[in-house]
Every structure is written in C-alpha cells, then in structure tokens.
Amino acid sequence: MNQTVEIICIGNELLIGKTLNTNAQWLTRRVTTLGLTTRRVTVVGDDINEISSAVKEAIQRRPRFILTTGGLGPTFDDKTLEGLAEALGRSMEVNEEALKMVKEKYLSYAREGRMEAAELTPHRVKMAKLPEGAAPLRNPVGTAPAVSIEHENVIVIALPGVPSEMKSIFDESVASVLKKAAGNVTFFETGIEATKVIESEMAPLIEKVMHSNPHVYIKSHPKGAERVSRIEFHLSTTAKDSGTARRQVSKALVQLRELIQEKGGKIKPIKSET
Amino acid sequence: MNQTVEIICIGNELLIGKTLNTNAQWLTRRVTTLGLTTRRVTVVGDDINEISSAVKEAIQRRPRFILTTGGLGPTFDDKTLEGLAEALGRSMEVNEEALKMVKEKYLSYAREGRMEAAELTPHRVKMAKLPEGAAPLRNPVGTAPAVSIEHENVIVIALPGVPSEMKSIFDESVASVLKKAAGNVTFFETGIEATKVIESEMAPLIEKVMHSNPHVYIKSHPKGAERVSRIEFHLSTTAKDSGTARRQVSKALVQLRELIQEKGGKIKPIKSET
Numbered sequence: 295m296n297q298t299v300e301i302i303c304i305g306n307e308l309l310i311g312k313t314l315n316t317n318a319q320w321l322t323r324r325v326t327t328l329g330l331t332t333r334r335v336t337v338v339g340d341d342i343n344e345i346s347s348a349v350k351e352a353i354q355r356r357p358r359f360i361l362t363t364g365g366l367g368p369t370f371d372d373k374t375l376e377g378l379a380e381a382l383g384r385s386m387e388v389n390e391e392a393l394k395m396v397k398e399k400y401l402s403y404a405r406e407g408r409m410e411a412a413e414l415t416p417h418r419v420k421m422a423k424l425p426e427g428a429a430p431l432r433n434p435v436g437t438a439p440a441v442s443i444e445h446e447n448v449i450v451i452a453l454p455g456v457p458s459e460m461k462s463i464f465d466e467s468v469a470s471v472l473k474k475a476a477g478n479v480t481f482f483e484t485g486i487e488a489t490k491v492i493e494s495e496m497a498p499l500i501e502k503v504m505h506s507n508p509h510v511y512i513k514s515h516p517k518g519a520e521r522v523s524r525i526e527f528h529l530s531t532t533a534k535d536s537g538t539a540r541r542q543v544s545k546a547l548v549q550l551r552e553l554i555q556e557k558g559g560k561i562k563p564i565k566s567e568t
Numbered sequence: 569m570n571q572t573v574e575i576i577c578i579g580n581e582l583l584i585g586k587t588l589n590t591n592a593q594w595l596t597r598r599v600t601t602l603g604l605t606t607r608r609v610t611v612v613g614d615d616i617n618e619i620s621s622a623v624k625e626a627i628q629r630r631p632r633f634i635l636t637t638g639g640l641g642p643t644f645d646d647k648t649l650e651g652l653a654e655a656l657g658r659s660m661e662v663n664e665e666a667l668k669m670v671k672e673k674y675l676s677y678a679r680e681g682r683m684e685a686a687e688l689t690p691h692r693v694k695m696a697k698l699p700e701g702a703a704p705l706r707n708p709v710g711t712a713p714a715v716s717i718e719h720e721n722v723i724v725i726a727l728p729g730v731p732s733e734m735k736s737i738f739d740e741s742v743a744s745v746l747k748k749a750a751g752n753v754t755f756f757e758t759g760i761e762a763t764k765v766i767e768s769e770m771a772p773l774i775e776k777v778m779h780s781n782p783h784v785y786i787k788s789h790p791k792g793a794e795r796v797s798r799i800e801f802h803l804s805t806t807a808k809d810s811g812t813a814r815r816q817v818s819k820a821l822v823q824l825r826e827l828i829q830e831k832g833g834k835i836k837p838i839k840s841e842t
Contacts, residue, residue: 306787309606310757311597312802315589318611323585332583334618335611337592340787344608351625368768369788370775403766417771436790437768456790483584492677494642494711497691501644513580513614514643516710516730528586 298357299325301335302348304364308337317363329476345377364455366438368417379425382445392422392430392439399437431467435459482539483530491559499553507546573599574626575609578638578648582611591637603750619651638729640712642691653699656719666696666704666713673711705741709733756813757804765833773827781820
C-alpha cells in the first residue's frame with residue numbers, strides 16, 4: 295500500500311524568514327505518528343505558477359496524499375486553490391456547500407455584532423470558489439473551508455496557514471482519513487544522550503547496531519559542536535503493533551548503550567521534544 | 569542579474585517532525601536581508617536518490633545559488649555530498665585541502681585531551697571526500713567542512729545541519745558571496761497590527777494600496793481566527809538604497825492606515841519577530 299505523504303507549504307512569509315514553519319513540523323509529526331511517511335516538504339511563495347509547479351511535481355512522485363498549508367483566505371495573495379486547479383487541469387467554480395459554510399460564518403459574525411453586514415462580497419465568495427470536483431472541509435475556528443480533491447489516485451487536501459485553523463481541521467476531518475490509509479501500523483521512537491564520545495568514533499558502532507537490527511533506524515545528532523562531546527541518538531521503527539515496535543527498538547538500544555559504554559561514554563535519557 | 573536562491577534541507581528528523589526547521593527560517597531571513605530572493609525551500613530525507621533528485625530539479629529552475637543544510641558528518645546517513653555528486657554527474661574524491669582541515673581538527677581535539685588518538689579513520693576521511701571540483705569552506709565550530717561547487721552557472725553550497733556550525737560558516741564564507749551577487753540592493757519591511765476589522769473587509773483595500781504602490785508587497789496575517797479580529801499587515805520592498813526602500817514602504821503604510829481607520833479599525837505597531 296502506498297503510504298507516502300508530501301507536504302507543500304505556501305506563503306511568501308516562509309520564504310523571507312518572517313515566519314518559522316511550525317506547520318510543517320506539526321504535520322510531519324502527525325503524519326508519522328499516524329503510521330504514514332512524509333517523503334518531501336516543499337515551500338513556495340504566493341504565486342499561481344509556483345504553486346501549480348510544486349503540486350504537479352509532487353503528483354508525479356505518486357504519493358497517496360498531498361497536504362498543502364496556506365493561501366485559502368479572502369485576499370489577492372491567497373492563490374492556493376487557483377494553483378491547484380491549474381495543476382490538475384480543472385476549472386474553478388463556486389461550490390454550493392462551501393458557499394453555505396462561508397455564508398453561515400459571516401451571519402454568525404454579524405449576529406455577534408462584530409460586523410455591520412454579512413453580505414457575500416466577491417472576496418468572501420472567493421473562499422467558496424474551489425477546483426471542479428473538490429469538496430470543502432468544515433473550518434471549526436476560522437472562515438475559509440479546507441478543500442479535499444482526488445486526482446489520479448492522489449488525495450490533495452488544502453489546509454489554511456493559520457496554525458489553529460490548520461490543526462483543528464486536520465484533527466476533525468483529515469486524521470481519520472490518513473489513519474485509515476496507514477492501516478494497522480505503529481511508529482515508535484526513543485532516544486538517549488551520550489557524553490564523552492565523539493560522533494566520528496560512534497559512526498562505525500551505529501552501523502554495526504543497525505546492521506543487526508535492520509528494522510530500526512538510528513540517527514546521531516551532535517548537539518553544539520563535536521568540541522563539547524554531546525550526542526543525541528534517536529532510534530525509531532514502524533511495525534504492525536506497538537509491542538513489536540517497542541521490542542525492536544529496545545533491543546537495538548541495549549546494544550548501542552553497551553557499545554557507547556565500551557568507548558568510555560556516559561549515557562543519560564533525553565526528554566522528548568514533543 | 570539572476571538573484572534567486574533555493575534552499576534544500578536534508579534530514580529524516582525534519583520529515584518525522586522531530587526537529588523544527590529553524591535553519592530554513594534563519595537562511596531565508598539572511599538571504600532576504602542580503603538582497604536576494606529565496607524561490608523555494610525543499611526538505612528531503614537522508615537518501616542519495618532523494619537528495620540527488622532535489623538538487624537536479626533545483627538546478628533546472630536556474631537559481632544563482634543552491635544552499636543545502638545537513639548531511640555532512642561522519643555517519644552512514646550523512647549523504648549530502650554523495651547525492652550532490654550524483655546530481656552533478658561528478659565522482660567523489662578525497663580533497664586534500666578538506667583532509668587537512670579535518671586532520672587539524674582531530675589533532676586539536678587530541679591535544680585538548682578529549683580523544684585518545686587523532687588518526688584518520690575511514691569515517692573521518694569521509695568528511696573530506698567531496699564531489700570532483702568542489703572546494704571546502706572552513707568550519708569554525710565543528711569538524712566537517714562545508715562545500716562549495718559551481719555547476720552550469722549555479723553555485724551550490726552545502727552547509728552542516730547543526731545550527732551553530734551552519735551559521736558560523738555562512739557568516740564567515742557565504743554571506744559575502746551572496747552580498748556580491750545581490751549588488752546594491754536593500755530589503756526593507758515594516759508592519760502594523762489592526763483590531764476591529766476583519767480580513768475579508770480589508771482584502772479590497774490592500775489591493776487598492778498595492779495598486780498605487782506597485783513596488784511594495786503587502787500581506788495580511790489573521791492572528792487567531794477572524795473571530796478575534798486581529799490582523800497583522802506586513803509591508804516590504806526591495807530597492808537600490810535604503811532611503812528609497814523606506815520611502816516606498818512609508819507611503820503605502822500611510823495609505824493603509826487611513827483606509828483601516830476609515831473602516832473603524834484600531835491600529836498599533838507590531839514588534840518584529842526577528
């Protein structure tokens with residue numbers, strides 16, 4: 295089964311360093327824990343051609359899912375859906391279901407007294423203009439609906455860039471779809487930190503442990519420079535159930551600890567960053 | 569003059585959500601303030617084919633520079649230079665200058681008493697194996713040198729993934745090269761925050777201001793949901809000198825403030841995130 299995901303983050307603010315791409319980390323983390331694999335993250339600006347190219351290239355790599363973030367709002371530079379339509383060779387049309395979602399949002403804003411009128415201006419209707427054949431996904435905390443569309447067996451899901459909106463739509467409408475595609479697969483990881491060893495000394499030992507534990511991936515992360523001799527080791531695996539995953543990782547961890555200690559290294563646990 | 573940059577970040581930790589990609593933000597910020605434009609950021613895993621594909625695709629888009637981060641260390645999963653060699657159709661060879669850099673690092677570590685021996689093991693020599701025709705760049709704080717190589721008029725610079733190493737090499741050896749390519753160009757930006765207006769009401773006004781200020785780019789960022797009515801506006805431009813840049817942005821800012829206030833919005837300055 296194809297269980298790969300590509301993520302495309304759209305927004306000039308990401309290309310000028312204004313905004314730290316926390317959406318990519320959040321999404322890759324969720325994709326991983328749901329049992330799927332993110333193959334690539336691409337960041338492009340608010341430009342129809344750039345968005346369209348990125349989507350077309352991703353489709354050619356045949357992932358099961360493409361998740362995009364950003365560019366769904368009412369302003370001129372919200373171009374994700376136009377870029378998507380161009381990539382898929384589809385026209386843009388007002389989607390009645392999406393229009394109803396947008397309309398109800400503005401009626402509720404008007405009722406709350408935050409706006410004078412709730413009329414559907416062209417900029418508001420814009421948020422309901424979707425590529426032909428797309429379905430809107432409810433936005434529990436913002437105005438613009440997210441969008442889901444299947445094309446040549448690739449499911450493209452366009453999410454907003456505002457983190458609170460992106461996360462709530464993902465949890466409400468996307469996670470279950472990904473989980474179903476992943477099937478019964480569990481991701482497990484753990485880590486240790488070693489001091490008094492340097493990375494180049496550890497390199498052949500990591501290879502040895504990985505060789506005898508072919509399902510476990512081990513990565514070393516020097517923290518600071520080699521000069522300070524602090525290395526984090528992350529061990530991870532994907533397995534059919536969590537018991538198997540934990541056993542596989544634990545076995546590799548025991549071997550790695552022994553080899554580090556033989557080299558005179560000191561070991562301590564690390565806290566998960568998440 | 570071609571002043572575009574692509575950034576390729578390499579590392580499985582970025583694709584499983586273990587690590588937040590602060591390197592991409594730092595580099596895009598520096599590229600922007602140096603007067604160049606980042607067109608795309610791509611994140612791929614520690615896989616020779618993925619790295620090679622990402623580099624080849626980037627070269628086809630003809631940027632002036634490709635900056636990569638990650639994958640230069642001594643372990644099996646540090647595959648950036650092999651991926652780069654494959655993309656450029658070059659062989660890998662031990663670079664004498666790079667070997668000297670690596671050797672001196674280990675001699676200094678041994679002198680500091682942090683290692684028993686400074687001999688050049690295969691994993692250490694690995695860090696001096698570069699694509700044919702590449703030049704090493706000194707790493708002031710770590711072991712693996714960075715690498716610079718020109719190919720079909722594209723300059724590819726491979727930087728380490730450890731942020732302190734990446735930044736110090738950039739500042740020592742890369743910034744001046746980028747600055748020279750940018751020529752006499754300045755980037756300037758500022759922002760304001762507005763409350764009591766909603767984004768869809770502001771959309772036509774932003775277009776109006778951008779239309780009468782064609783060199784200024786304005787982007788609105790709703791913070792939280794539309795429900796809370798807080799929007800940041802970022803105005804930026806690139807010009808031949810900082811006086812011109814500031815004047816262009818200020819003129820657009822005055823117009824935008826007036827339009828927001830006409831709509832009943834309240835304005836306050838925002839602090840820069842950097």
